[in-house]
Amino acid sequence: MTTPAGPRRAAVLGRPVAHSLSPVLHRAAYADLGLDWTYEAIDCGEDDLAAVLAARAGWAGFSCTMPLKHAILEVAVEVAPLAAAVGSANTLLPHPAGWLADNTDVAGMVAALAEHAVAPRSVTILGAGGTAQAMLAALVALGVESAVVLVRDPARTSGVRATADRLGLTVTVRPLEPGASALGADLVVSTLPRGAADPLARWEWRPDQTVFDVVYDPWPTALAGAASARGARVVSGALMLLHQAAVQVSLMTGREAPVDSMRAALDAAAPGSGL
The missing domain is CATH 3.40.50.10860 (Leucine Dehydrogenase, chain A, domain 1)
Known part of the structure; x- marks a missing residue:
């Protein structure tokens, strides 16, 4: 070409x-x-x-x-x-x-995670919009077969459910709450707009977790900063932006x-x- x-x-x-x-x-x-x-x-x-x-x-x-x-x-x-x-x-x-x-976006997500050698067994996605839909395809590329999706309004998840069906991915939808047990996944991906994930910063993040926040301005976000302070690996949305x-x-x-x-x-x- x-x-x-x-x-x-x-x-x-x-x-x-x-x-x-x-x-x-x-x-x-x-x-x-x-x-x-x-x-x-x-x-x-x-x-x-x-x-x-x-x-x-x-x-x-x-x-x-x-x-x-x-x-x-x-x-x-x-x-x-x-x-x-x-x-x-x-x-x-x-x-x-x-x-x-x-x-x-899918290629950008895969490349961003590859830079940090992220190979998750369990994944939780925050949000159910277009970026979350792309993340599902990125998970398939990574060999992941299922994911939990945490949303503020479970009634507005038809798009992400349809994407999962087309991709052959099993998705479980649950309410987005600061104490949601699904936040303990190997990889937590926030596709939420700026500030929306701030309440989740209080979660007791672990060093064996990765937090990927698609927001990159400001960086670190409250979510990424809290996860990093507890030793978790953090991936910035700036990497996704670059590669896509x-x-x-x-x-x-x-x-x-x-x-x-x-x-x-x-x-x-x-x-x-x-x-």
């Missing part, structure tokens, strides 16, 4: 999106690869998505963050098999008839992503983010 000639444009879509570090990562990759490409952040909600894409039909691709991870499946003319299995996507790529939706962006760069440019350059740029833009 060759890189398209000439200047190209790409962007991250979401709301809010001004805080996104995706431009830092993608621009660093383009500079390293010698590409005259641009990458920007575009404020876009679900109701705006179709119009935003229609006005940018010739662009090289889009990274998509909340609240668009389910909406882009509806506007895409084709959905990659992994994104279809997950039921959530974070990437739009050019397609002859429109856009192809794909998911690089690297896969996006490869998909959009057709070139191998310069991960080291992207890591250095992210570390400079967000020092102390857990890279």
Whole structure:
């Protein structure tokens, strides 16, 4: 696969999106690869998505963050098999008839855990949104066959249950409570928004546990800080961000992503983010 000639444009879509570090990562990759490409952040909600894409039909691709991870499946003319299995996507790529939706979050999660040599036997996921759905696929890639999902509203788990069924993964849904016994799993993954997992910091974390928090700003989160203080291994969402962006760069440019350059740029833009 060759890189398209000439200047190209790409962007991250979401709301809010001004805080996104995706431009830092993608621009660093383009500079390293010698590409005259641009990458920007575009404020876009679900109701705006179709119009935003229609006005940018010739662009090289889009990274998509909340609240668009389910909406882009509806506007895409084709959905990659992994994104279809997950039921959530974070990437739009050019397609002859429109856009192809794909998911690089799964690869980002697998790579982030691999950097810390995490090989869990038991897993608990906090939250049941699109990121939690991607985490289920990452667990399958790691050879995990079951997981507990802790949620604030058990009635809103149809998506994560459907993902588990498609992946052949056994999922047990329980209430998200500070004293939930499932917090004692080998690997605890928080896919909750900033601050939502803070009450769980009081759990008596153990050195043989790993806590993976997809939030990376601020870092450490209250959850990660408490787990680290008790000797647990912690994995920052910044690693997931780095590796999922690297896969996006490869998909959009057709070139191998310069991960080291992207890591250095992210570390400079967000020092102390857990890279």
